[in-house]
Amino acid sequence: MANKTLINGVATDEISILDRGLQYGDGLFETIAVENGSLLCWDEHLIRLEQGCKRLNISFPEKTLLKEEASSLINAIDHGVIKIIITRGQGGRGYALPEKTNSNRIISLYPWPEHPKQNYSNGINVRVCDYRYAKNASLAGIKHLNRLEQILARSEWTDDSIAEGIVLDQEDNVIEGTMSNIFCVSNNHLSTPELTECGVDGIIRNTIINLASELNIKLEIKKLSLEALKIADEVFICNSIIGVWPVKNIDEKSFSVGEKTQHIKKALQERDCISSC
Amino acid sequence: MANKTLINGVATDEISILDRGLQYGDGLFETIAVENGSLLCWDEHLIRLEQGCKRLNISFPEKTLLKEEASSLINAIDHGVIKIIITRGQGGRGYALPEKTNSNRIISLYPWPEHPKQNYSNGINVRVCDYRYAKNASLAGIKHLNRLEQILARSEWTDDSIAEGIVLDQEDNVIEGTMSNIFCVSNNHLSTPELTECGVDGIIRNTIINLASELNIKLEIKKLSLEALKIADEVFICNSIIGVWPVKNIDEKSFSVGEKTQHIKKALQERDCISSC
Numbered sequence: 001m002a003n004k005t006l007i008n009g010v011a012t013d014e015i016s017i018l019d020r021g022l023q024y025g026d027g028l029f030e031t032i033a034v035e036n037g038s039l040l041c042w043d044e045h046l047i048r049l050e051q052g053c054k055r056l057n058i059s060f061p062e063k064t065l066l067k068e069e070a071s072s073l074i075n076a077i078d079h080g081v082i083k084i085i086i087t088r089g090q091g092g093r094g095y096a097l098p099e100k101t102n103s104n105r106i107i108s109l110y111p112w113p114e115h116p117k118q119n120y121s122n123g124i125n126v127r128v129c130d131y132r133y134a135k136n137a138s139l140a141g142i143k144h145l146n147r148l149e150q151i152l153a154r155s156e157w158t159d160d161s162i163a164e165g166i167v168l169d170q171e172d173n174v175i176e177g178t179m180s181n182i183f184c185v186s187n188n189h190l191s192t193p194e195l196t197e198c199g200v201d202g203i204i205r206n207t208i209i210n211l212a213s214e215l216n217i218k219l220e221i222k223k224l225s226l227e228a229l230k231i232a233d234e235v236f237i238c239n240s241i242i243g244v245w246p247v248k249n250i251d252e253k254s255f256s257v258g259e260k261t262q263h264i265k266k267a268l269q270e271r272d273c274i275s276s277c
Numbered sequence: 278m279a280n281k282t283l284i285n286g287v288a289t290d291e292i293s294i295l296d297r298g299l300q301y302g303d304g305l306f307e308t309i310a311v312e313n314g315s316l317l318c319w320d321e322h323l324i325r326l327e328q329g330c331k332r333l334n335i336s337f338p339e340k341t342l343l344k345e346e347a348s349s350l351i352n353a354i355d356h357g358v359i360k361i362i363i364t365r366g367q368g369g370r371g372y373a374l375p376e377k378t379n380s381n382r383i384i385s386l387y388p389w390p391e392h393p394k395q396n397y398s399n400g401i402n403v404r405v406c407d408y409r410y411a412k413n414a415s416l417a418g419i420k421h422l423n424r425l426e427q428i429l430a431r432s433e434w435t436d437d438s439i440a441e442g443i444v445l446d447q448e449d450n451v452i453e454g455t456m457s458n459i460f461c462v463s464n465n466h467l468s469t470p471e472l473t474e475c476g477v478d479g480i481i482r483n484t485i486i487n488l489a490s491e492l493n494i495k496l497e498i499k500k501l502s503l504e505a506l507k508i509a510d511e512v513f514i515c516n517s518i519i520g521v522w523p524v525k526n527i528d529e530k531s532f533s534v535g536e537k538t539q540h541i542k543k544a545l546q547e548r549d550c551i552s553s554c
Binding site: 005007013014015017018019021022023025026029031056057081083085087092093095096097106113131134135136138146147148149150151152153154155170178179 | 301306333374385390411423428455
């Protein structure tokens with residue numbers, strides 16, 4: 001449950017049912033880690049949000065307003081999650097864009113999720129989902145509010161010992177986890193799936209891509225098969241809240257927590273991109 | 278704008294931002310024509326809504342409650358639109374289904390949309406959208422709240438003289454209009470696209486399919502190319518609110534308002550499936 005919410009700067013957690021976010025999933029969101037009163041990767045989240053608004057032709061709010069409002073919610077808390085939702089705003093019935101579009105901004109503070117400590121240290125069990133992502137280049141990359149695909153994939157298991165599900169596309173390419181991006185290390189090279197047709201262009205994924213050359217790690221963004229993933233030396237998943245979790249099992253296949261994974265995680269933490277968890 | 282809304286039976290038009298309908302588009306909807314105090318095709322809408330809830334594993338509300346609440350909104354009005362939204366209800370952050378799911382039901386009365394009279398009599402101009410629907414059998418057919426694809430397709434034009442856009446899939450099969458289903462008549466045979474991979478299984482489309490044999494019209498549900506559509510003798514679109522609109526132009530190609538289109542429209546009106554407009 002959210003601790004506190006501001007809608008367009010006003011403390012309320014209720015919104016009109018005419019908002020196109022509810023009517024059609026017509027909007028975008030960001031989920032941002034808060035540590036020691038700081039919003040981690042704030043600029044990167046805002047850039048993606050602005051790009052998403054541009055692609056959907058949704059008016060982007062004043063950045064200073066977003067920062068002020070998010071900051072007013074977090075105060076000086078140690079750990080938390082800020083979620084920003086931008087919707088196209090209110091409209092009548094019908095898919096046509098309203099002539100005048102005043103987007104709505106919904107900023108909520110959530111408690112920090114308490115995941116098992118061994119997820120961070122020893123790694124997680126992962127399954128391969130049956131659900132396959134649809135190819136949709138127009139919506140690929142952005143963090144929009146149409147998330148039934150992720151819900152269908154995530155609904156395939158309830159076993160708490162499985163922390164994430166890997167989702168492939170309809171051509172059996174590995175795309176990402178239901179809530180995370182995925183990387184693997186093979187022969188000291190880092191690989192992550194290309195996301196031109198589906199998937200979310202994750203902030204931490206992007207940061208790792210930019211960081212790789214600085215860390216002298218060769219990186220490839222490419223089509224990745226499940227077979228290639230399963231014979232990798234190391235596999236890890238990442239997102240803005242969990243940071244980096246090593247993968248210790250994909251179905252029956254086991255992995256050790258590798259040196260590269262730890263190296264990358266440390267580098268992200270040193271740069272205040274992810275929590276120190 | 279909605280005239281009046283009931284959320285779970287209570288007169289309010291505001292909902293918690295924690296509702297998964299807003300957070301993820303995690304829900305379904307129905308749009309129902311009201312004529313002379315009657316909800317047209319009520320049973321058919323409820324059957325589709327229930328099927329949608331089953332497919333998304335959303336708890337389906339009591340049918341009698343839905344009927345009571347919708348009826349209380351329409352009173353004895355001549356013309357209007359009832360929209361029912363069912364969401365999975367409130368949840369925390371994350372795609373996983375909440376353990377206990379109390380769906381929310383949002384029932385709103387909207388004014389009857391005043392479309393130009395010639396849309397009904399002389400037919401409409403239609404364009405072919407550039408946007409292509411993604412193939413997604415898991416979500417095909419049901420009227421879920423993830424509607425960014427329709428919004429992208431509908432955002433391609435603002436010219437009021439174009440009443441609808443035809444959307445193809447990524448393999449160039451004709452699927453439907455942005456807000457309607459499509460039929461064509463060739464050599465006295467009726468055809469409509471199969472919707473196994475994308476599209477909405479429209480109530481009027483389904484009624485026409487069931488009605489065809491009664492009217493002694495041969496009907497095929499099949500893959501339909503744009504070329505086949507353009508050389509048809511008659512083309513029409515349909516949905517629960519507009520009923521049947523003949524198509525008079527697809528881009529540069531012209532059609533006459535045909536006998537079969539008029540026959541089907543009359544049969545639907547005689548059976549109180551569509552408005553008498």
